[in-house]
Amino acid sequence: MENKLDILFLHAIVITMRGNGVGIIEDGAVGVKGTRITFVGSSEEASGYVAERLIDAANHKVIMPGLIDAHIHSGDGLIRGTAQDLNHWMQHGIWPFEQALRQDEDAVIKGSLMNIMEALKAGTTTFCDFDTPMTKIVENHVKLGTRARVTELISELPKENKTAIGELYEFDPAEGNAKFERCKKLFDRWHGQENGRITCMFGPQGADMLSKELLLEIKSAADHRKTGIHMHVSQGDREIDQMIKRYGMRTIPFLEEVGYLDEQLMAVHLTEATEEETRFLAGRGAGMVLCSGSIAIIDGIVPPAAAFLEVSGRLALGSDQAPGNNCNNMFNEMKFTAILNKCKFGNPSIFPAWKVLRMATIEAARAIGLGEETGSIEVGKKADIIMVDFTQPCLAPIIHYPVRNIVPNLVYSAKGSEVEMVLVDGKVLIDGFKVVSVDEGKVVRDAQEAAFRVAKAAEGPFSRIPDTPLREMMENGEL
Amino acid sequence: MENKLDILFLHAIVITMRGNGVGIIEDGAVGVKGTRITFVGSSEEASGYVAERLIDAANHKVIMPGLIDAHIHSGDGLIRGTAQDLNHWMQHGIWPFEQALRQDEDAVIKGSLMNIMEALKAGTTTFCDFDTPMTKIVENHVKLGTRARVTELISELPKENKTAIGELYEFDPAEGNAKFERCKKLFDRWHGQENGRITCMFGPQGADMLSKELLLEIKSAADHRKTGIHMHVSQGDREIDQMIKRYGMRTIPFLEEVGYLDEQLMAVHLTEATEEETRFLAGRGAGMVLCSGSIAIIDGIVPPAAAFLEVSGRLALGSDQAPGNNCNNMFNEMKFTAILNKCKFGNPSIFPAWKVLRMATIEAARAIGLGEETGSIEVGKKADIIMVDFTQPCLAPIIHYPVRNIVPNLVYSAKGSEVEMVLVDGKVLIDGFKVVSVDEGKVVRDAQEAAFRVAKAAEGPFSRIPDTPLREMMENGEL
Incomplete structure (x- = not known):
């Protein structure tokens, strides 16, 4: 069935990056089937589609290219x-x-x-x-x-x-x-x-x-x-x-x-x-x-x-x-x-x-030579998509008119921690702010354990640098 | 009982800001009673204390002044x-x-x-x-x-x-x-x-x-x-x-x-x-x-x-x-x-x-004239304290020696979203990354509703600015 999608985002602020500016669609919809974007338009235009997973962005979340x-x-x-x-x-x-x-x-x-x-x-x-x-x-x-x-x-x-x-x-x-x-x-x-x-x-x-x-x-x-x-x-x-x-x-x-x-x-x-x-x-x-x-x-x-x-x-x-x-x-x-x-x-x-x-x-x-594959929300491109939560207090409120404040706030206020969902190649990698494919805590613990080992091994070479200011900073309690 | 605290942080990396540098205590402890800090020292030194609420920072969380x-x-x-x-x-x-x-x-x-x-x-x-x-x-x-x-x-x-x-x-x-x-x-x-x-x-x-x-x-x-x-x-x-x-x-x-x-x-x-x-x-x-x-x-x-x-x-x-x-x-x-x-x-x-x-x-x-009250983790000061989660992937790993990387990462990598707990005047205001005293979602929704009203009211005055580049940016799809 052609209008059956895997994922459909509805009522999103879609920053498509099509054209020469940012190509925003208010109350927009983006459909994903397999690894690719197969629909981009208004929520109204998406009414004929059904999807395995429907995500209502409630007009307060931004969908944009990864x-x-x-x-x-x-x-x-x-x-x-x-x-x-x-x-x-x-x-x-x-x-x-x-x-x-x-x-x-x-x-x-x-x-x-x-x-x-x-x-x-x-x-x-x-x-x-x-x-x-x-x-x-x-x-x-x-x-x-x-x-x-x-x-x-x-x-x-x-x-x-x-x-x-x-x-x-x-x-x-x-x-x-x-x-x-x-x-x-x-x-x-x-x-x-x-x-x-x-x-x-x-x-x-x-x-x-x-x-x-x-x-x-x-x-x-x-x-x-x-x-x-x-x-x-x-x-x-x-x-x-x-x-x-x-x-x-x-x-x-x-x-x-x-x-x-x-x-x-x-x-x-x-x-x-x-x-x-x-x-x-x-x-x-x-x-x-x-x-x-x-x-x-x-x-x-x-x-x-x-x-x-x-x-x-x-x-x-x-x-x-x-x-x-x-x-x-x-x-x-x-x-x-x-x-x-x-x-x-x-x-x-x-x-x-x-x-x-x-x-x-x-x-x-x-x-980087991947202009045909990624970088914008367009039909036919790979579904590399992120959803950013604009109900977080550093990104709210949304204003559309007479001046739209969304892109300035995305650039000057978003920290990255507002990214609620990430898709790459149509697959959900971050869902509800959490990594899907690995145990985040374990990744950090493993890195921490290795870091102590590397720091220990760095002691010798560090002691042989004659004149690093870092030594003085450590002694002075500045680090 | 004198050694009974309201809150005791144990096994924390305490950035006290005492002295001329940053005054770090590794495996440190901070005790709060009422509105004030009543203990600062090593976790070992804190062994005689009991507390209503004990928070184990597991040597991977930073306690520092708000x-x-x-x-x-x-x-x-x-x-x-x-x-x-x-x-x-x-x-x-x-x-x-x-x-x-x-x-x-x-x-x-x-x-x-x-x-x-x-x-x-x-x-x-x-x-x-x-x-x-x-x-x-x-x-x-x-x-x-x-x-x-x-x-x-x-x-x-x-x-x-x-x-x-x-x-x-x-x-x-x-x-x-x-x-x-x-x-x-x-x-x-x-x-x-x-x-x-x-x-x-x-x-x-x-x-x-x-x-x-x-x-x-x-x-x-x-x-x-x-x-x-x-x-x-x-x-x-x-x-x-x-x-x-x-x-x-x-x-x-x-x-x-x-x-x-x-x-x-x-x-x-x-x-x-x-x-x-x-x-x-x-x-x-x-x-x-x-x-x-x-x-x-x-x-x-x-x-x-x-x-x-x-x-x-x-x-x-x-x-x-x-x-x-x-x-x-x-x-x-x-x-x-x-x-x-x-x-x-x-x-x-x-x-x-x-x-x-x-x-x-x-x-x-x-x-600002509050040097006696706040700004450092010291006994007698008001308990204005934050706990920052250094197990988040942008702040890990922790290295103590030969160069301590904690303060550089706090300044150059922390985004603010790693703040797990906040106390002001001894009272817990943020707990587990969430605001305690108000409904966050409602605060944002109320502001959003008011913002649409203000944006509507701004349309007239905006239309009367003769030459703002914002108008062109809106027309060009750059906003």
Whole structure:
């Protein structure tokens, strides 16, 4: 029977993200059959449908596309909050914990599961997870039911990096090749699996971290497999310094030379890209991903999203990693992106709520190469849908006219904890604010147990950092 | 029996805020008897106590002082989100809604109740509520059980303000006197009521909004009653322009001339104060209140909290009003204050988590004149306590050593929805994440009903704004 649905949302405020704005339908209805959206319209138009499960949104709940986190290192989830408020986050903070963590694969996996669950509960349905060992981490996405576009990190840096600050990195081609092989294996095993929910990209860690030869091999492998490349680009002055020392040119001109600048590329961070470089990159059709929360906390820098908006419609946001950003929550990213840009440019109108909502939904889907599948509420798209409870006191009241307050409140007031229901690929993953597929308490307890183990293992490396302010902060009772 | 307590928290991570840092006790205990904290120590030291209610925090929950919102206009809660992303928030956005709202006292009261409830659920226990009609709004604080230091706004602006932008405001002394009388009545009726939970201050709206004569009368009335003055100071270029036109001097020198700069003053915003003026004000012992979220959204300006830190230990944060900031949540204010300052000064270490936590607790208490009563977990202080659930996936895992991650995660990852329990004056107001004293759903439904009425009434005034971008945004489907 054609008008029999699996799930029908009725009397919802539907933020479709169709068209050029947000495409709101008041008193709207959305129908799901199997993995796809099969009806979008008014509640009245839906009167001919019946459904296995009928959800009455009572005109006080918002139905919208699931949010897209275009850049997350979920494997770092376990060491959240261990390296904050430092001028040298990497050297003075995260390094001992990262070392201890990465020698404990079980801890990486358990932290990743908790991290993905955190994001899912806050409405993230699609993850571009950029980490290692991705062949194991990907199983967390399978278990939780999330949509994932995963990448195994490829670099040629040796296991023990002994390069002093300012010196050119040494490369270890054997290490680089092993990682490249793992990336290809990941692709062969997982690309298109789980009804297409899992897809794989290729992931050179940064133009400074592997040789030109390996970069070319990766490009060719990605071309051959018709998939994308997920890569940090112009992510810091350290990277630019390496590129100039090694090749006599900055990252983006170099990437042009090696043929990387095209629609296949998803370029992350771009904090050190000049305006001209950004324009050039965008002009080649590359997707751009900004991590506002993470870069603001770690570096005190505002990625100039407002400037990027002018040059591209393939813009996305990423939450990066928990020990930098502390949280992996796309509501947080939307809010910070809009507000930091208002302050950077001293202009409260430069980054309105609707634009940043597009960057977390429809434009993100395009930026990561899934624009046909997800990012909006449209017939034929995958049913990646969230329901947000606008009866919670931080989102109420709803006003429709003469000014509708729903999208501003979604961006500037929602915290993520108002996400009542999440569907991915038509399957209910969060129901009544609770995760369906795993025992939330157990996931957290398992991660906690592993974290104590990792913290113990980090003591030695931490004691060998000569001059971290964290030691003084601990002694002074500031932590 | 002396060792019989009403409530005893055991096995908690206690963030006492004693001393100069955050004063953490691992495996700590906090005892409450009547309205006060009567025990603080280790769980072991608490073994001799019995309690009516024993709460086992299982080493995964944080007990800390309730947060202090030093500047909120709760009466604006009903029109949340109606005026975002504008260069002229007041003239192009909020004005029609404010007009409609302020003609509907019932709507003001209902919006305020929801607004205070929103903040309470996110761990705010003390409110400096600056609004009108405060004689009615104060009853919301009585009903919910919150600690409130309330102020009736006093200005001499006429009811219908017809001054063009740039012209000197006209004053209506009769209007000013009526408000001053209301403020005195509020004081006489409410100061010290509810076992001292309700106290009253005097509230000149801004140095530009009332005459020198009335300012002097207010100062004398506050002196006589030994209470504080809550006042917007140097809040915008419009204010400075008025001051120069009327008196030939900027706000802070003017306030010095009229004898306002002393410990009695709680100066809010200071966004237009020069560094020298700020130093001068701080040197006189005035408390300073910054509203980071609100000012960033409305003006794209970062109040330079890091600069203020250097000159005063009487600093507090405020959430301001819902139609500017969208949310009234001190976790949001802590996070934005720290991160916006990192970006303003391009320095990730300039504003560490522990400093901003002090600004929302112990320093805030001092800034608002309640330093002896609240703001820390110490024997003898009022039991204004919150319990935060660190088993939620955005706050886990807990790491104690070699680097403790609790305070960074509290500031950079907590959203407020992790607040499981709230006590004010020893009374449990939130229990198991739920409000005890009112029916949450009904509070929201009542506010929603009033909001539809106010929105209807705003249609006329909205239609008469000639050039608001909100109209175009509505037409373009961006709202």
